[in-house]
Amino acid sequence: NAGVMQNPRHLVRRRGQEARLRCSPMKGHSHVYWYRQLPEEGLKFMVYLQKENIIDESGMPKERFSAEFPKEGPSILRIQQVVRGDSAAYFCASSRTGGDDGYTFGSGTRLTVV
Amino acid sequence: KQEVTQIPAALSVPEGENLVLNCSFTDSAIYNLQWFRQDPGKGLTSLLLIQSSQREQTSGRLNASLDKSSGRSTLYIAASQPGDSATYLCAVDNYGQNFVFGPGTRLSVLP
Numbered sequence: 001n002a003g004v005m006q007n008p009r010h011l012v013r014r015r016g017q018e019a020r021l022r023c024s025p026m027k028g029h030s031h032v033y034w035y036r037q038l039p040e041e042g043l044k045f046m047v048y049l050q051k052e053n054i055i056d057e058s059g060m061p062k063e064r065f066s067a068e069f070p071k072e073g074p075s076i077l078r079i080q081q082v083v084r085g086d087s088a089a090y091f092c093a094s095s096r097t098g099g100d101d102g103y104t105f106g107s108g109t110r111l112t113v114v
Numbered sequence: 115k116q117e118v119t120q121i122p123a124a125l126s127v128p129e130g131e132n133l134v135l136n137c138s139f140t141d142s143a144i145y146n147l148q149w150f151r152q153d154p155g156k157g158l159t160s161l162l163l164i165q166s167s168q169r170e171q172t173s174g175r176l177n178a179s180l181d182k183s184s185g186r187s188t189l190y191i192a193a194s195q196p197g198d199s200a201t202y203l204c205a206v207d208n209y210g211q212n213f214v215f216g217p218g219t220r221l222s223v224l225p
Binding site for chain 2: 033035041044045048056063100102103104105106
């Protein structure tokens with residue numbers, strides 16, 4: 001029973017390029033959460049999705065960032081026209097029931113913008 | 115708005131000591147609280163989950179308590195080992211919407 005799978009583990013993008021981060025939740029989990037950890041800072045909530053729906057995107061920057069969780073396939077966090085300030089570790093978590101049984105985190109994607 | 119703080123920010127102890135990490139939160143209307151550990155450059159490993167109706171959870175040398183009324187949780191680590199060196203994160207669940215994380219306690223256990 002694989003855990004939360006995130007890929008790629010490391011991603012390097014030049015300024016202005018697009019970054020696509022993928023997250024496959026644990027089997028049986030339909031709730032997905034994305035968090036960002038900036039260097040030397042804590043984890044900050046970005047967005048909460050269920051299949052085909054965005055439940056809470058209050059932590060998402062208004063521009064350049066978007067997320068989806070389609071009916072089939074992984075959840076995608078997309079960052080357009082990346083800037084150096086986007087360099088961070090992006091973590092995905094999933095839960096089965098929206099929190100009753102806690103959350104399981106993936107190993108993260110470390111994005112470096114050069 | 116929920117805010118989570120952790121004390122101390124960093125802790126260095128000799129191997130074998132028992133230690134306590136503290137977590138405080140401002141809004142007591144929480145769903146549950148979860149403790150994680152994060153090793154440098156790695157993801158988060160769940161240690162203990164305490165649901166709002168519970169007061170404590172234990173796993174091996176770890177014991178976590180929750181006092182919702184005072185907005186506090188403690189993580190107790192018995193007989194610390196060098197392998198326990200990591201950053202410990204407390205996270206509060208606001209009714210399944212999202213987690214609010216504390217800044218973490220960076221623990222170093224010296225052999």
